[in-house]
Structures are given as C-alpha cells and as structure tokens.
Amino acid sequence: MSDPALKTKAVRDASADEIEVLTFEIGGETFALEAAIVREILDLLPETIVPGSRPFVNAVINFRGKVIPLADIRVAMGMPAAAATIDSRIVVVELDLDGTPSLVGLRTDRVNEVATLSKAGGEPPPRVGLRWPPQFIECLIHREGAFIIFPDLRTIFSSKGRASQPD
Amino acid sequence: MSNPDPADIFRIEAAELLEQMEQGLLDLEHRLDDRTLVDAVFRALHTLKGSGAMFGFDRLAAFTHHCETAFDRVRKGQAEATPALVSAVLEARDHMRALVEDPSGDHAAEERYLLERLQAAVSGAVAAPMASVADAPAKTATPTAPTTWRIRFGLPENTFVNGTNPLSFLDELRAMGECRVVLDRSTLPPLEQLDPTALYLAWDVTLTTDRSRADIEDVFLFVMDDMALEIEAPSDGAPLPEVAPPVLSDIDAPARAAAAEPPPERPEPEAAARPVADAADPKLRRKVESVRVPAERLDELMDRVGELVIVQSRLQQIAATSSDIGLRTVSEEMERLCSELRVTMMVLRMVPVATLFDRYRRLVHDLQRDTGKKIELSTDGESTEMDKTVIERLADPLVHLVRNAADHGLENGEARRAAGKPEAGSIRLSARQTGGEVIISVTDDGRGIDRARVRAKAEAAGLIQPGATIADQDLLQLIFQPGFSTASSVTNLSGRGVGMDVVKKAIESLHGSIDLASRPGEGSTVSLRIPLTLAIIDGLLVRVGEGRYVIPLPAVEECIELSQEEDLRSRGRAFLSLRDTLVPFIRLRELFATGTRPDPYQKMVVVSTGEERVGLIVDQIIGHHQTVIKSMSKLHDDVTTFSGATILGDGSVALILDVANLVSLGQEQEAQLRAIA
Numbered sequence: 001m002s003d004p005a006l007k008t009k010a011v012r013d014a015s016a017d018e019i020e021v022l023t024f025e026i027g028g029e030t031f032a033l034e035a036a037i038v039r040e041i042l043d044l045l046p047e048t049i050v051p052g053s054r055p056f057v058n059a060v061i062n063f064r065g066k067v068i069p070l071a072d073i074r075v076a077m078g079m080p081a082a083a084a085t086i087d088s089r090i091v092v093v094e095l096d097l098d099g100t101p102s103l104v105g106l107r108t109d110r111v112n113e114v115a116t117l118s119k120a121g122g123e124p125p126p127r128v129g130l131r132w133p134p135q136f137i138e139c140l141i142h143r144e145g146a147f148i149i150f151p152d153l154r155t156i157f158s159s160k161g162r163a164s165q166p167d
Numbered sequence: 168m169s170n171p172d173p174a175d176i177f178r179i180e181a182a183e184l185l186e187q188m189e190q191g192l193l194d195l196e197h198r199l200d201d202r203t204l205v206d207a208v209f210r211a212l213h214t215l216k217g218s219g220a221m222f223g224f225d226r227l228a229a230f231t232h233h234c235e236t237a238f239d240r241v242r243k244g245q246a247e248a249t250p251a252l253v254s255a256v257l258e259a260r261d262h263m264r265a266l267v268e269d270p271s272g273d274h275a276a277e278e279r280y281l282l283e284r285l286q287a288a289v290s291g292a293v294a295a296p297m298a299s300v301a302d303a304p305a306k307t308a309t310p311t312a313p314t315t316w317r318i319r320f321g322l323p324e325n326t327f328v329n330g331t332n333p334l335s336f337l338d339e340l341r342a343m344g345e346c347r348v349v350l351d352r353s354t355l356p357p358l359e360q361l362d363p364t365a366l367y368l369a370w371d372v373t374l375t376t377d378r379s380r381a382d383i384e385d386v387f388l389f390v391m392d393d394m395a396l397e398i399e400a401p402s403d404g405a406p407l408p409e410v411a412p413p414v415l416s417d418i419d420a421p422a423r424a425a426a427a428e429p430p431p432e433r434p435e436p437e438a439a440a441r442p443v444a445d446a447a448d449p450k451l452r453r454k455v456e457s458v459r460v461p462a463e464r465l466d467e468l469m470d471r472v473g474e475l476v477i478v479q480s481r482l483q484q485i486a487a488t489s490s491d492i493g494l495r496t497v498s499e500e501m502e503r504l505c506s507e508l509r510v511t512m513m514v515l516r517m518v519p520v521a522t523l524f525d526r527y528r529r530l531v532h533d534l535q536r537d538t539g540k541k542i543e544l545s546t547d548g549e550s551t552e553m554d555k556t557v558i559e560r561l562a563d564p565l566v567h568l569v570r571n572a573a574d575h576g577l578e579n580g581e582a583r584r585a586a587g588k589p590e591a592g593s594i595r596l597s598a599r600q601t602g603g604e605v606i607i608s609v610t611d612d613g614r615g616i617d618r619a620r621v622r623a624k625a626e627a628a629g630l631i632q633p634g635a636t637i638a639d640q641d642l643l644q645l646i647f648q649p650g651f652s653t654a655s656s657v658t659n660l661s662g663r664g665v666g667m668d669v670v671k672k673a674i675e676s677l678h679g680s681i682d683l684a685s686r687p688g689e690g691s692t693v694s695l696r697i698p699l700t701l702a703i704i705d706g707l708l709v710r711v712g713e714g715r716y717v718i719p720l721p722a723v724e725e726c727i728e729l730s731q732e733e734d735l736r737s738r739g740r741a742f743l744s745l746r747d748t749l750v751p752f753i754r755l756r757e758l759f760a761t762g763t764r765p766d767p768y769q770k771m772v773v774v775s776t777g778e779e780r781v782g783l784i785v786d787q788i789i790g791h792h793q794t795v796i797k798s799m800s801k802l803h804d805d806v807t808t809f810s811g812a813t814i815l816g817d818g819s820v821a822l823i824l825d826v827a828n829l830v831s832l833g834q835e836q837e838a839q840l841r842a843i844a
Contacts, residue, residue, distance in 0.1 A: 048820040049714060050799075050806055051759035057802045060812055060820050065473035067797040067812040067820050097801040104802065157802055 017120040023148060024091060024108040027079040032141070032148045033093060035114050039103060042090040056156070061105055063092060070105040076156045077132040085109065095153060104157070117141055122150065135159075177222040179459065181267045184215045185260055186525075192257050193528045199248045202381075208256070209238040210389065215263065226274070227266040233282055234259050237289045242385070251288040257532070259285060313344065313377045317399040321351070321369035322390065328364070331390055337370065339386045344376030369395075462555070465515060472505075472512050473795055473814055479505045480816040509795075516556075517699075520598045520607070521549035523558050527569050527596060534573040541580060541591035542573055548598035553605050553699055560677055561607065561697065564670040568609040568693050569594060571667070576613035576691055586688065588612065600699070604679075604721070608694040616685040621645055643683045647671040675776070675827060678704070678719060706794040706813070706823065709772065710787040712761025715821040717794050717813055718783065722774040722826040726788055729769040743771065743782060751833040752782030758808070774826045781833030783824070796823065808832075 021032040040063075047059040047070055056075040060067050070090065074081070087110040094103055122139035130137075136159070138152040188211040195204045212235040220228035234256050240246040259281050266274060318340065322333055340346055351369040355361070374383070380398055387396055479501045486498035524546045531544040553561075577583075577592035584590060595610040618639070625631045625645045647667045674681050678698050685691035698704060698721065706717035707726075727745070742749045752771060756763065766786035773782050794813040799806070810825035 046819045048812075048822065050803055050809065050822060051714075051761075052808055053803050053806045060799070060803075060822075062477070062814050062818055062820050065470040065477070065814065067799070067814065069800040069802040071802070100801060102800055102802070104800070 017118050018116055019119055020114060021117050021148075022091065022114050023112040024089070025110045025112065026074050026108055027077075027082065029079075030112070030146060030148045031073065031108075032115075032117065032150055033091070033153075037093045037095065038091060039094050040092040041111050042092060042105070044084055044088055044090060057104075061090070063103060063105065066103065068092070068103045068105055070107060071157070072107045073151055073156070074107065076136060076159070077151075079132075082109070093153070095157070097157060104153075117143065117148070174222055174224075177218055177224065178267055180218060181215060181224075181227075182264075184211045184218075185264050185267070187211045188215075188260055189257065189529055190525060192253050192260070193532060195248060196250060196253050196532070199250070199253075202242075205238065205242050205248060206388065209235065209242050212238055213389070219267075224267065224270050226270060227263060230259070230266060230278060230282075231263055233285060234263075237285055240289070243382075246289065249288060252285075254532075254536075255281070255284045255288040257529070313375050314400070315373060315375045316380070316383060317397075318372040318374060318383060319351070319369065319395075319397040319399075320372075320387065321354075321395045322366055323393045324362075324365040324367065326366045326390075333366065333368070333370070336386050337372070340372055340374055340383070343378050343382070344374055346375075347373040349373075465512075468515075469512055469795070472508055476505050476509065476816070477814060477818040481818070484817075516554050517552040518555050518558060519549060520551050520553055520558065520605070521546075523561060523565070524549055524596050524598075526562065527565065530566060530569055531573070531594065534570065538573055538577075539579065540573065540577055542577065543591045543593045544596070545593065546596045551598040551600050551605055553697070557677060557697060557699075560673065561695070564673040564695070565596075565607070565609065567667070567670050569596075572609055572611035572613065572691070572693075576611035576615075578614050582614075586614075604696050604698055606694050606696050608692050610690065610692040612690040615687040615689055615691055616643060616646070616683075617687070618642060640683075643685060646683070647681065678721065680776070704794050704796060704823075706792045707772065708789040708792040708815075708821065709770075709783075709785040710789055711755040711759055711785050712763040714759065714761065715789065715815065715819075716755070716785075717792060717821050717823045718772055718774060719823065719826055720791070722776065724773040724775050724780065726770055726772050729771045729784060731767060734765065734769060745773065745782075750780050750782050751836055752784055753829060753833055753836070754784045756784070756786065774830065776827050776830050779830050779834060781830045783829065792821075794823065 020035040022035045022038050023030055023032045025031070042063070045061045045063075047061055049059050050057075050069075056073070057069045057071045058075075059070040061070050089108050089111045090105045091108055091111065092103055092105050094101055096102075119139070119141070122141045124139055125132075125134040125137040127134060136152055136156050138150040141148045141150065188208055191204050191208040191211065195201065195208065198204060212231055216228045216231040216235055219225075219231060237246070237252065237256070241248045241252070246252075262274065262277055262281050265272070265277075320336070322331070326333065337346075337348055340348075349371040351371050352367070354369065355367045361367070376383075380400065383398055384391070384396075387394060479498075482498050482501060486495045489495070527546075528544055531542050534540075535542050572594050573592075577594070578586065578588075580590045583592065593610075593612045596607070597610070598605055598607045600606075621642055622631070622637075625642075625648075626633045628648075630645055630648055631637055647670070671681055674695055674697070680696050682694040682696065683691070684694070705720040707720050707723055709716055709718060729743075733743075743752055744750075750773060756765060763786075769784055769786055770788050771782040771784050772788070773780055775781075792813075792815070796811045796813060798811050799809060803809070807828050808825060809822040810828075811823045812820050813823060815821050
C-alpha cells in the first residue's frame with residue numbers, strides 16, 4: 001500500500017482545486033510542482049554531461065543505482081545561467097513520458113516548502129509581457145503578493161531544442 | 168502489493184500445461200506407441216480442464232474435455248494414437264490457448280471445425296483398436312482370467328492439502344473386482360505428535376480382478392509422482408498368501424482396522440528396498456524446485472546490487488586511507504561479497520536455450536504440412552544458457568531463419584532423391600558458448616545459396632555493378648539487404664523479401680552478428696553470434712576530455728597510439744592509414760564538443776561492425792570495465808551516439824557508445840570526403 005497514492009486521492013477528494021505542492025526557487029522566481037509527483041529531494045550529485053542532448057536535459061545522474069536525466073528549467077525558460085550554491089538541490093519527480101513512468105531530476109536553486117494552494121486562483125500565463133515561453137507554463141498562482149509559477153513539465157520535455165547532432 | 172488476479176495465475180499455469188502438451192504431442196508424433204507420452208498429454212489435458220473449470224474458464228474446460236476424452240480412449244487402449252489424432256489435438260491446443268487468452272471471444276466456428284477434425288481422427292483411430300492391443304500386449308494386455316494383485320500404497324503427508332481423498336482410490340479399486348483392504352498404520356505417530364491435517368496411513372489391498380496392471384496404475388495416475396505404490400503380480404498364477412484377516416472388508420470401520428493385527432507375513436526386506444527403487448524411478452526423482460519471479464523484481468534487485476556496489480567502493484576508499492585494520496578487513500570482505508552477489512545476480516537471469524528451441528519443433532511440424540517436404544529437426548547444445556531477454560528477442564529472427572531453411576534451402580522430396588540425399592531434409596539448431604558469446608546456428612542440408620541468382624538479383628536491384636568482382640562472403644551478405652529475396656515464387660511462408668534484413672537488424676540490436684556459410688548442393692549454415700546477456704557487457708573505459716565513456720569490448724579491434732606528429736598530419740582529413748588500409752576516424756573530443764585540449768598521447772580505438780571499421784580518437788584508455796547496462800531515459804531518445812549508461816565504481820555515470828551508429832557516422836563522413844575529393 002503506497003501512502004502517497006492514498007494521500008493524493010484524499011487531497012483530490014477533499015477539494016478538486018486544493019492541491020498540495022512543493023515550492024522551490026529558480027533564478028529568483030518561485031515555482032511549484034504537485035507534491036504527489038515528487039519522489040525525493042537530493043543534494044547536488046556528480047553529473048555526467050550527455051553530449052548531443054537537448055540543452056535543458058544535458059546531463060544524467062546516478063539516482064539510487066538508476067541513471068536518470070537531469071533537467072534544467074532555467075535553461076528551458078531561457079533564464080540566465082547561475083552557479084550552484086550551498087542551497088542548490090535536485091528535485092526528483094516521476095512523470096509519465098510517452099506511457100512510461102520515468103524519473104527525472106530537476107535542478108533548483110533552493111527548495112522552500114510543501115504548501116496547499118488553490119488552483120482555482122490560478123491564471124493562465126499572459127500572452128504578452130512574460131519573459132518566458134508561455135507554453136511552458138501551466139498557470140500562475142497569486143500568493144502573498146507574488147506569483148508562483150506552475151511549469152508544464154510535459155510540454156517542456158516534449159519540446160524542440162534538439163541539439164545540433166550529426167545523425 | 169496487491170494480490171494477483173487469480174485468472175492471471177491460471178493463465179501462467181495454463182501456458183505451462185499447453186507447453187507440456189505441445190511437447191508431448193510432438194514427441195508422440197515420432198513414438199506413437201509410447202505410453203508415458205500418452206499419459207503425459209492426458210494429464211496435461213485433464214489438469215487444464217480441471218483448473219480451467221475452477222477459475223471460470225468454462226468454455227476452455229468444455230472444449231478441452233473432448234480432447235481429453237479422445238486421449239483417455241488411447242490411454243485405455245480402446246483407440247490408437249494416430250498422426251491424425253496428434254495433429255488434430257495439436258491444432259486444438261492452439262485453440263485452447265486462444266480460449267485461455269480471450270475466453271469471451273467468438274470461437275464457435277473454429278470450435279466446430281476442430282471438433283469435427285478431432286471426431287474424424289478419433290473414428291479413424293477406433294477402426295484399429297484391436298490391432299493396438301495386439302501390438303503391445305506387454306503394455307495393455309487384458310488378462311481374461313481374474314488375477315489376484317497385491318497393491319500397497321502410501322500417500323504423502325500433505326495429501327489432504329491438495330484436496331485428494333484417498334478413499335476415492337479405494338472405491339475405484341473396489342469397482343474393479345473383489346477387494347480386501349487392510350490399513351497400514353505403522354507410521355502413525357503418538358497422539359501428542361499427531362498433526363490432524365496430515366495423512367499417516369497406508370493401505371494394503373488384495374484385489375482379484377480381470378483388469379490389467381496398467382488399469383490399476385491408472386487409478387493412481389494423478390498422484391503417482393508423489394506417492395509410494397507397489398503392485399505385486401501373482402507369481403505364476405499361484406494364489407497370493409492371505410494378507411490379512413478377511414474381517415476388514417470395509418475401510419469405513421477404522422476402529423476395527425486399528426484393532427486388527429498387522430499382516431504377519433508382510434515381507435519386510437522388500438519394504439526396506441523400496442526407497443532404492445524409488446530413487447531409480449525417474450518419475451519419483453525430486454523435481455528441481457523453481458520460483459517464478461516477475462522480471463521487474465529481478466531488475467529491482469539488480470538496481471539494489473548496483474547501489475550496494477557503489478556504497479562498497481566508497482567504503483573501500485575510506486578504508487584505504489584509514490589505518491584501522493578492522494575496517495580494512497570488513498571492507499575487503501564486503502568487496503568479495505559484492506562481486507559474488509553480482510555474479511549470482513547475472514546467473515539468475517539465465518535460462519537454457521532449450522526453452523527457445525522447443526518452440527521450433529511446432530514450427531517445423533507446421534512447415535512440413537505447408538511445404539509438403541519431409542523435415543527432420545535436430546537440436547543440440549540446448550543446455551547452453553542465455554539471458555532471458557536475449558532469448559525472447561531471438562525468437563522471431565530464428566523463426567525467419569528456420570522458415571527460410573525449410574522453404575528456400577531444402578529441396579522437395581524428388582529433387583533430394585535425384586541429388587542422392589535422404590528424402591527427409593534436415594534442419595539443425597545448435598547452440599554453443601564461446602567466451603562471452605553464444606553462437607546459435609541454423610543448418611540445413613538443402614541446395615545451398617545459388618550465387619548466380621544472388622548476383623543476378625543484386626545487379627537487377629542495383630546493389631552491385633554488373634560484372635563486378637566481389638568476394639564470396641560479401642556476395643552472400645547481400646541477402647541481408649532490405650528487399651532482397653532470391654525466391655522467384657512468393658510463397659506464404661517466406662519470399663516476400665522481408666526476413667533476412669529484419670533478422671540482421673534484430674541481431675544487431677542485440678549487439679550480435681551474423682555469419683553465413685553455404686556450399687552449393689550441400690546446404691547452408693547461418694550462425695548468430697550473440698552476447699550472453701544484455702544486462703552486462705565487457706567494456707573498454709576511455710576518457711574523452713573530462714568525461715568517461717565505455718566502448719563495448721566485442722566491437723574493439725585494436726588500440727593504437729596516435730603521436731602528436733601524426734595527429735597534426737591528419738588534421739583536416741579524417742583517414743589514417745592502418746596497415747595499408749584507410750580507416751576513417753572520428754575525434755570524439757570534437758564530436759562531444761568537450762572544449763578541452765587534446766591529451767599529448769591520444770589513442771585511437773579501432774571498432775568495427777562486421778566489415779566496416781572506424782577509429783575513435785580518445786584522450787586516454789582507462790581500462791577494462793565490466794559494465795552493467797542501464798538504459799537511457801526517453802528524454803535522451805534523440806541522442807543516438809549512446810546506447811546506454813553505466814555506473815562506475817565511484818558512483819558516477821559513464822555513457823556507453825553506440826558502435827553501430829558511430830561506424831555509420833564514420834562511413835558517412837568518409838563518403839562525404841570522397842565526394843569532395
């Protein structure tokens with residue numbers, strides 16, 4: 001019996017628009033992901049660059065004996081590069097990629113907290129005035145005078161950015 | 168973990184039974200009067216029917232019942248096993264499988280047809296039942312005069328767990344004739360040790376009947392493997408000595424049975440000799456126990472072992488810098504255990520190729536019918552073990568090869584006689600292990616590959632220049648080109664020009680290779696060289712820039728040093744002359760855009776797939792590395808340079824180079840440069 005599954009169900013049942021999320025920071029912005037898909041939060045690990053891969057998934061790491069890709073939302077969103085800090089963490093999430101459940105690590109600058117948010121208060125990304133590709137954002141949620149960004153991981157991972165690879 | 172669906176459990180069991188049934192039937196085809204085979208098939212049918220009904224597969228049970236009835240008659244000597252019956256039941260077996268997989272589908276028409284066939288086969292067989300009895304008097308003899316048999320049987324203690332009721336055997340025996348039953352309670356433990364659910368009793372029965380020994384054995388057919396059974400024939404018709412007081416004509420009187428004296432003339436020495444006889448009987452030999460485990464759990468275990476190895480190597484590093492002798496000892500012990508654990512893990516995934524070869528017996532059976540050719544299939548080296556995943560992925564390519572051999576390779580009966588060959592063509596499947604590879608070959612003794620036709624075809628398809636000189640091996644390899652088929656007539660078996668190139672692709676995806684040998688008029692051999700396992704390969708660990716990469720060792724031909732002068736001289740072109748042949752090469756540093764300076768002592772690793780070679784320029788060769796292959800994520804599907812990844816001793820990840828891809832990259836590069844020049 002897996003607890004997370006039960007929990008997710010309970011959360012969904014309680015209220016369709018209240019969700020439990022993990023918030024984290026990248027490039028000074030606050031992002032959030034549904035807590036149910038988060039598997040683990042890791043300190044930085046040795047990374048292995050995969051030459052020829054799309055720039056925002058340019059490395060793999062050893063996560064408990066499995067080789068999993070390491071994705072960088074910063075690169076996908078076109079944010080300026082920054083060096084890792086003592087607060088940097090890798091958030092491992094489980095996603096369904098083309099029907100296969102896959103683990104993916106995400107580079108973050110800092111992991112904040114697990115919070116309950118109401119998705120009903122979310123707004124679709126504005127068409128103009130946004131620094132990031134709007135299709136990569138599922139919604140923006142207002143909270144304490146700031147925006148929390150809900151990235152659309154599925155769209156990000158299935159997106160272009162095929163590196164120039166001679167093949 | 169949720170409980171598995173009972174229907175799924177049944178499906179697994181049914182698959183096994185159907186497999187046994189098929190093997191039994193195929194064997195029976197060659198040895199029609201082999202009683203043990205008839206029994207084996209009957210048992211499989213019977214169990215399938217029984218379990219099918221139990222799990223709600225009613226149509227399966229009903230359908231199987233007809234086949235069971237037919238085989239029951241054979242078993243009882245009322246009918247004869249005929250090739251028609253065997254082949255009807257074989258077809259019925261396929262239908263049973265369909266019923267297992269899709270119990271609710273519409274099978275009515277198919278069922279009717281199969282039952283008609285079965286009926287026809289059965290009535291054909293009944294015509295000669297007397298002959299069969301006369302043919303095999305020793306086995307199914309029916310003595311007309313009543314004989315007195317002495318039967319002693321004991322059942323295992325867990326009999327009740329399986330739902331067997333010993334009284335039913337006694338009832339069946341009683342139905343055969345006059346019967347006296349004596350209870351043997353000599354193994355009954357004292358009351359305080361008695362397990363009320365266990366069976367401790369044995370029986371001693373004197374039966375006067377006109378039935379044969381085989382009939383008596385049949386009573387115990389389904390428990391025979393686990394029980395102790397002794398049937399003593401009367402010695403030359405002399406009446407058996409009285410076994411027991413005739414008081415005990417009824418087993419339902421246990422109190423009286425308990426009070427009865429043990430039979431005084433019980434032949435003790437013989438009873439003592441029984442275990443020896445049991446051991447000699449292959450049926451009673453202890454079965455090798457096996458456990459069915461889902462493949463994912465094995466993979467999980469493999470991951471855990473991988474993690475353990477990493478932790479161990481960290482421990483080793485700490486121990487190496489410590490002066491604590493105790494810690495060092497523990498670390499060394501850990502290292503030994505870890506490597507043993509890894510070896511054990513590898514072995515867990517191995518299965519004998521017999522599981523693969525067995526499938527082709529049925530294929531050959533069907534091919535004989537479809538081609539009208541007589542074909543003998545022989546196999547050898549079935550005990551060679553390979554990774555289960557590899558075996559699964561070899562199944563289809565081998566079907567193509569066997570079909571090709573039967574359809575194109577073997578001549579028909581007349582042509583064979585004319586060529587002075589035995590009428591039945593032979594196809595031979597063999598497996599043997601050499602080092603880290605298994606060689607599986609399919610050999611036929613047919614007409615061999617017609618070089619002239621291959622050449623004509625290749626010229627017509629524009630694969631080679633008309634009249635070009637081409638080495639024999641290269642010419643033969645042309646049949647692996649897509650769309651190539653020398654058969655002028657397209658049959659429904661093969662000859663559609665798909666096949667050989669599919670085989671080649673499949674084998675290459677297994678990191679294997681194909682060799683082809685053929686002598687005109689004498690036959691052909693296709694040999695597949697396959698690595699033992701996909702989960703682990705021997706690799707050469709190299710460094711390019713700051714990254715470490717693994718090159719599969721079987722692909723490596725040689726490693727040579729690339730001096731600085733030579734490196735400079737080769738700038739601008741991508742060839743090196745290696746013993747008078749030009750080898751295209753790829754600077755991995757440039758391909759991977761490492762942005763580092765070349766190492767002063769670069770090395771070139773020459774890799775090949777079959778005939779094509781390419782040199783890979785690396786900064787350093789680190790050494791040999793046993794590589795546990797991890798697949799890459801879907802997110803890296805677009806990266807074709809790597810076939811997987813592996814975890815090194817220090818826990819970091821190294822990528823495994825996809826040699827086939829790099830070679831074709833090198834070839835392209837070569838073609839481009841030639842075009843420019």
